[in-house]
Amino acid sequence: xxxxAVRAVIRKDxxxxxxxxxxxxxxxxVPLIFFVLIPVLxxxxxxxxxxxxxxxxxxxxxxxxxxxxxxxELSGYSESQVIIVLMVVYIFAPMFLIVPLMVxxxxxxxxxxxxxxxxxxxxxxxxxxxxxxxxxAKLLSAWIPAVLVAFLGFAVYTAAANLAGWPLMGKLxxxxxxxxxxxxxxxxxxxxxxxxxxxxxxxxxRGFQEANQIGxxxxxxxxxxxxxxxxxxxxFNVRMVLLLGIFLWGIDGGLIWWGVKTFQRERLITxxx
Amino acid sequence: xxETPLITTRDLSRSFDSIRAVDQLNFDxxxxxxxxxxxxxxxxxTTTIRLLNGLLKPSGGSARVLGVSPAEQGPILRSNTGxxxxxxxxxxxxxxxxxxxxxxxxxxxxxxxxxxxxxxSLKTFGLMNRADDFVREYSKGMKQRLALARxxxxxxxxxxxxxxxxxxxxxxxxxxxxxxxxMSQQGRTIVLCTHNLEEAQKLCHRVxxxxxxxxxxxxxxxxxxxxxYRKSQVQIDVSREDQDAVLKxxxxxxxxxxxxxxxxxxxIQDIDRAEIPDLIENLSAEKFSLYQxxxxxxxxxxxxxxxxxxxxxxx
Numbered sequence: 001x002x003x004x005a006v007r008a009v010i011r012k013d014x015x016x017x018x019x020x021x022x023x024x025x026x027x028x029x030v031p032l033i034f035f036v037l038i039p040v041l042x043x044x045x046x047x048x049x050x051x052x053x054x055x056x057x058x059x060x061x062x063x064x065x066x067x068x069x070x071x072x073e074l075s076g077y078s079e080s081q082v083i084i085v086l087m088v089v090y091i092f093a094p095m096f097l098i099v100p101l102m103v104x105x106x107x108x109x110x111x112x113x114x115x116x117x118x119x120x121x122x123x124x125x126x127x128x129x130x131x132x133x134x135x136x137a138k139l140l141s142a143w144i145p146a147v148l149v150a151f152l153g154f155a156v157y158t159a160a161a162n163l164a165g166w167p168l169m170g171k172l173x174x175x176x177x178x179x180x181x182x183x184x185x186x187x188x189x190x191x192x193x194x195x196x197x198x199x200x201x202x203x204x205x206r207g208f209q210e211a212n213q214i215g216x217x218x219x220x221x222x223x224x225x226x227x228x229x230x231x232x233x234x235x236f237n238v239r240m241v242l243l244l245g246i247f248l249w250g251i252d253g254g255l256i257w258w259g260v261k262t263f264q265r266e267r268l269i270t271x272x273x
Numbered sequence: 274x275x276e277t278p279l280i281t282t283r284d285l286s287r288s289f290d291s292i293r294a295v296d297q298l299n300f301d302x303x304x305x306x307x308x309x310x311x312x313x314x315x316x317x318x319t320t321t322i323r324l325l326n327g328l329l330k331p332s333g334g335s336a337r338v339l340g341v342s343p344a345e346q347g348p349i350l351r352s353n354t355g356x357x358x359x360x361x362x363x364x365x366x367x368x369x370x371x372x373x374x375x376x377x378x379x380x381x382x383x384x385x386x387x388x389x390x391x392x393x394s395l396k397t398f399g400l401m402n403r404a405d406d407f408v409r410e411y412s413k414g415m416k417q418r419l420a421l422a423r424x425x426x427x428x429x430x431x432x433x434x435x436x437x438x439x440x441x442x443x444x445x446x447x448x449x450x451x452x453x454x455x456m457s458q459q460g461r462t463i464v465l466c467t468h469n470l471e472e473a474q475k476l477c478h479r480v481x482x483x484x485x486x487x488x489x490x491x492x493x494x495x496x497x498x499x500x501x502y503r504k505s506q507v508q509i510d511v512s513r514e515d516q517d518a519v520l521k522x523x524x525x526x527x528x529x530x531x532x533x534x535x536x537x538x539x540x541i542q543d544i545d546r547a548e549i550p551d552l553i554e555n556l557s558a559e560k561f562s563l564y565q566x567x568x569x570x571x572x573x574x575x576x577x578x579x580x581x582x583x584x585x586x587x588x
Contacts, residue, residue: 008378012364019366019407123362123423125328127379128352265328265347270289 001136005129009137013111014145022208023110027149031099034092035153039160042087059083070235080168088161088174093182093236094225097190099153101222104146105194105215111138112202113211116268125265135263139195139256146191154183182241189248194218196255199263276304277340279431279462280325284334286486287320294320296486297334307453307463309477311470311577317486318466319359322433325464326351339431352380355429359436361420365409369400369419372408373426380427394422398452414445421452432456432463438472450476474573482580490580494573501579504543506569507552508533512562519561526555540569 017023059079063071063086070090074082115121124134154175161174175183197218198211205211225244228234278301285298295317302308310318323329325338327347336343341350363372373394377387395401398418408416417437424432437453438446453476457463467473473480474494482490482497490497511519516532519539523530533540544552549568556563571579 002381004381005379008375011378012367012375015371016364016366118365119360120362120364122358122360123356123376123420124379126326126351126354126356126358127376128348128381129379130348266330269323269328 002129002133005127006133006137006140009124009129009134010141010144013107013138013141017107017110017145020110023106023114026106027103030102031149031153034095034099035156036160038092038095039088039157039164042084042092042161042164065232067232067235069237073237084165084168085173088165089176089179090235091226091230093179093241094222094229096150096154096157096182097187097222097225098219100146100150100187100191101194101219103149103194104142104191105198105218106212107145108138108142108195108198109202109208109211109215111141112199113205114208116202117207121268125268131264132260135260139199139259142195142198143188143191146194147188150183150187150191154179154187178236178238178241181238181245182236185245186241186248189245189252190222192252192256193248196252196259199259200255278303280308280336280338280464282325282334282336285321285324285331285336286333287324287329288332293486295324295331298481298488300481300488300491302462302464304462305457305460306479307457307465307477309473309480310464310466310483311468311473311480311573312483313468316483318483319435320486321483322356322435322464322466326354326356326433352427353429354431354433355424355427356433357420357424357435357437359439361416363408363416363420363423365407368405368407369395369411370404372419373423376423377426382427390426394426398422412445414441414448417441417445417449418452421449425456430462432461433466434463435466436468437465438467438469446472470572470574470577480573482577484581484584489584490576494576495570497573497576497580498571501576501583502571505546505549507541507544507549508567508569509539509541509556510537510564510567511539511556512564513537515561518559519556522556522559522561528552538567 017027059082063074063082066074073090074085077085115124129137158174162169162172165173194215198215201215202211205214225234229236234240280300280302282298282300285295286293287295298321300308310321312318320329324331325336325343327343327345327350330344338350339353343350364375367375370391373391374387377390382390395404398421400415400419400422403411403415408419411419421437424434434453438449441449450472453463453465457476465473465477477494479491479493480497481488490500492500509519516539520530520532523539523541528544529542530539532538541552546568549566553563553566
């Protein structure tokens with residue numbers, strides 16, 4: 001593996017991404033919403049229960065509909081604390097995965113489809129890079145920033161949640177082990193899913209926007225997890241996130257195996273799938 | 274001793290579905306040569322470059338470039354070739370210097386030499402004072418110069434230039450042509466794909482004319498002219514006083530002679546080259562004041578269209 005050349009492609013792609021407003025705006029706005037805005041809003045949630053139309057009885061009946069394991073987890077908290085823990089620790093856990101997935105898919109769309117659109121790919125194809133090295137470089141240039149954003153975002157989310165929740169919680173309540181596993185094990189897999197699906201899409205589209213629109217659908221399974229948890233069908237505990245990680249890494253492995261097999265100079269030039 | 278060709282193709286072919294883009298190419302390119310591949314758009318020029326650099330695999334036949342098979346050893350080969358693509362393929366979100374720096378790493382330019390090499394390239398190609406500007410702010414001529422600088426950064430033995438002056442204004446085009454001449458004088462071997470026949474005439478030692486993927490003619494422009502134009506055209510500069518007498522003399526000898534558009538000259542059509550020495554001798558024997566006899570060479574453009582018309586009539 002020609003590591004210097006692989007690093008050069010990653011450097012080029014990242015410099016290119018950082019200087020593109022069209023790519024950077026979603027990469028800044030979405031993490032800000034998830035990692036800053038949401039925990040701050042959640043800190044206001046206990047005040048909402050005193051608003052007309054909302055009552056603690058309704059919250060109780062909502063929690064009664066949750067899986068028994070989750071009810072146990074929440075049992076030691078007061079009603080106001082339950083709202084914060086439920087939202088910050090459980091409801092938003094699957095939503096956290098949207099960020100690495102979105103970051104990797106946006107960068108991959110720019111790196112694969114965008115480069116084809118800007119006609120800069122041909123110069124790369126005439127370099128001594130092998131197909132495998134070029135593919136690896138392109139994957140890493142989307143995966144590394146997505147994982148870094150997830151880790152950084154987790155740190156910001158932790159700080160924001162604890163700061164915002166302090167008046168009611170009176171202690172550091174976040175993160176728990178489930179979250180640590182979610183960030184270290186599942187988030188990199190979610191980033192892999194975003195970029196692997198974008199690799200699939202990019203060879204069949206003409207440009208960045210089209211790739212983004214089609215590739216954006218990969219968020220749908222994550223939304224199903226959010227809905228599933230809110231509806232009380234399942235909840236994120238240590239076992240669940242471990243299994244989810246295995247499942248996502250399995251899909252990533254399959255998609256990347258397929259990508260390695262099909263990522264060939266010929267196909268990039270002739271436009272074949 | 275005959276030098277080993279840097280490029281050898283034998284029946285090299287490539288099809289895309291039912292379309293034969295490149296059809297049984299046979300040619301050699303020798304060290305130090307500027308070898309032109311001429312043809313209309315879609316004649317197979319770019320496909321040939323891609324085949325010779327291992328970006329495409331041939332459907333038939335074979336090629337050896339710098340002693341290796343492009344299809345089998347593409348990465349090794351590409352570390353010794355430089356390709357200027359038809360579109361400059363520069364990353365416009367990066368500066369000129371950054372573009373060069375990335376490609377220095379990609380082509381494994383020794384780390385300790387990268388800075389000097391980039392500095393030297395920017396200087397040679399007149400981009401020093403714009404090196405840290407974004408490429409999107411460059412003119413088309415500057416982009417083409419930067420792309421050429423990038424192509425040369427790793428000091429390749431063999432250069433492929435695909436339409437290097439396409440879309441450039443005349444001044445920028447001449448700058449690029451001068452750079453190509455300089456690179457050739459420095460001993461580099463260059464394969465130049467172009468449909469600019471004037472450029473090919475100026476720069477190329479030999480050319481291959483492609484039509485629908487096939488080579489329809491191969492040789493130096495002069496050789497091609499000889500093959501196509503068995504008869505030549507001669508212009509004779511005689512004194513005004515002798516002009517009528519010379520015309521009468523020539524017509525008596527059955528030459529197709531008339532006064533040229535430039536009234537100072539008499540032009541003789543369809544004359545065999547072998548007859549020219551006798552013609553000069555006869556005119557001198559008649560004591561005409563003969564200032565000069567010019568053998569009008571057909572341009573590469575004349576040759577190119579003659580070849581295409583010939584092929585057209587055959588098919």
